[in-house]
Amino acid sequence: MVEELEQEYTALKDKVRDLREYLDAAKPRQQLAEIEKQVADPNLWSNPEKSQTIMRERKRLQDVLSTEEDLLRRETDIKTYFDxxxxxxxxxxxxxxxxxxxxxxxxxxxxxxxxxxxxDARNAILTIHPGAGGTESxxxxxxxxxxxxRWAERQGFQTILNDYQPGEEAGMKSATFTVNGEYAFGLLTSEIGVHRLVRISPFDQAKRRHTSFASVFVSPEIDESIQVDIKPEDLRVDTYRSSGKGGQHVNTTDSAVRITHTPTxxxxxxxxERSQHKNRERAMTMLRSKLYEFELEKKREASRKIEESKLDIDFGSQIRSYVLQPYRMVKDHRTKVEVGDxxxxxxxxxxxxIRAYLLTRRGEKQA
Structure with missing residues (x-):
C-alpha cells in the first residue's frame, strides 16, 4: 500500500512544484521588504486611504509567503513519513x-x-431572490x-446577514449578505444566475413533483480607496421595522433602511444592526459596491449587462439544476459538471x- 501512496504522491509533487513556481517566493519577499519600510514611516498613518491599501497588500504578501512555507513543510513531513x-x-x-x-x-x-x-480578491455581497411560485420558490x-x-463556513470566511425578508408561510422573499474572505468575490462569480430545483414538494398534499427557481447575484465589496460618485438627490431613503432573523431589537423600532438609487x-x-444610523451606513456601502459593478459592466461593454443578469426566473435561463426527484443529481449547464451527492x-x-467555471472562464479569455 505504501507503494501506491508513493505513486499518488509523485503525481502530487509535480503540482506542488508548479504552485511554488507560480508563488515565486523571492519576488513577494522583496516586495514585502519594501512595504515594511513604508509601514515604518510615521507619516503613512496620516493618510488613512493609503495606509489601508498598503496594509492590505502587506497581508496579501505575508499570506503568499506563509503558503509557500506551508507547502515546503508538508513536503518535508511526507518525505519523513516515507523514510x-x-x-x-x-x-x-x-x-x-x-x-x-x-x-x-x-x-x-x-x-x-x-x-x-x-x-476577484475582494469580499462579496450576495443577493438571493425567489422566482415565481410562492412558497415553493x-x-x-x-x-x-x-x-x-455553509460554503463560506467551509472556506473559513466570515458572513454578515445584511437583510432578510421572510416568506409568509415558509422560506424567504429575499436575502442579502456579505462574505468576508480572500477571493470571496472571484470564487462566487460562478454562482451568478438562476438556480433550478426539481423535487416532490413538501407543501403539496398530493405529493406532486414541482420545479422552482431562484436567482443569485454577486457584486464585489469596494472600500474607500475606490471613488464612486453618488448624488444625494438621486437617493430615496425609506425606514421600516426589521423583520425575520435577528436579535431582540427586531420589530421594535424603525431601524431598518432601504435605499433606492433612482437613476439605475x-x-x-x-x-x-440595532441602530438606524449603522444600517444606513451599511446600506450605503452595499449601494456603492453595486453601483461600482454596474459602471464596470458598462465600461467593459460586455454582452451581459447587470440588468440582463436579472433574467426572467423561469425555464431556460438557469445556470444549474438541482434534481431530487425522480433521480438525484446537480448539473451545471455551462460547464456540464455533474455531482450525484x-x-x-x-x-x-x-x-x-466553482473550479470548473473558473477554468472555463480562463479558456474563454485565452480564446
Whole structure:
C-alpha cells in the first residue's frame, strides 16, 4: 500500500512544484521588504486611504509567503513519513492523511491561481431572490441561502446577514449578505444566475413533483480607496421595522433602511444592526459596491449587462439544476459538471462547480 501512496504522491509533487513556481517566493519577499519600510514611516498613518491599501497588500504578501512555507513543510513531513515506512514503521495512516491534506490544499491553491480579475480578491455581497411560485420558490431560496452560508463556513470566511425578508408561510422573499474572505468575490462569480430545483414538494398534499427557481447575484465589496460618485438627490431613503432573523431589537423600532438609487433603479436594504444610523451606513456601502459593478459592466461593454443578469426566473435561463426527484443529481449547464451527492452540494460543497467555471472562464479569455 505504501507503494501506491508513493505513486499518488509523485503525481502530487509535480503540482506542488508548479504552485511554488507560480508563488515565486523571492519576488513577494522583496516586495514585502519594501512595504515594511513604508509601514515604518510615521507619516503613512496620516493618510488613512493609503495606509489601508498598503496594509492590505502587506497581508496579501505575508499570506503568499506563509503558503509557500506551508507547502515546503508538508513536503518535508511526507518525505519523513516515507523514510520511516522504508525502515519498517507502520505510518500508512499518517501518510494517507498528510497526502490527502496536501491534495486539498493544492486544489484550493490551483483554484485561486485562476483568479486574476480586477476585483476577484475582494469580499462579496450576495443577493438571493425567489422566482415565481410562492412558497415553493421561497423555500428554495432559503435552501440556497443556507448552502452559501455553509460554503463560506467551509472556506473559513466570515458572513454578515445584511437583510432578510421572510416568506409568509415558509422560506424567504429575499436575502442579502456579505462574505468576508480572500477571493470571496472571484470564487462566487460562478454562482451568478438562476438556480433550478426539481423535487416532490413538501407543501403539496398530493405529493406532486414541482420545479422552482431562484436567482443569485454577486457584486464585489469596494472600500474607500475606490471613488464612486453618488448624488444625494438621486437617493430615496425609506425606514421600516426589521423583520425575520435577528436579535431582540427586531420589530421594535424603525431601524431598518432601504435605499433606492433612482437613476439605475438599484435597491439595497439593511436591517442587521440595532441602530438606524449603522444600517444606513451599511446600506450605503452595499449601494456603492453595486453601483461600482454596474459602471464596470458598462465600461467593459460586455454582452451581459447587470440588468440582463436579472433574467426572467423561469425555464431556460438557469445556470444549474438541482434534481431530487425522480433521480438525484446537480448539473451545471455551462460547464456540464455533474455531482450525484446532492446533499453534500446543498451543505456547501461547491468546489467542483466553482473550479470548473473558473477554468472555463480562463479558456474563454485565452480564446
Amino acid at each position: 520511516l515506512a522504508r525502515e519498517g514503521e507502520n505510518v500508512e495512516s499518517e501518510l494517507r492523511g498528510e497526502i490527502g491534506s496536501l491534495r486539498e490544499m493544492v486544489e484550493r491553491l490551483e483554484t485561486e491561481s485562476l483568479l486574476s480579475g480586477e476585483n 421561497q423555500d428554495w431560496a432559503d435552501m440556497l441561502l443556507r448552502m452559501y452560508l 433603479g438599484i435597491v439595497v436594504s439593511c436591517q442587521n 446532492v446533499d453534500r452540494v446543498l451543505d456547501g460543497d461547491l468546489q467542483p462547480f
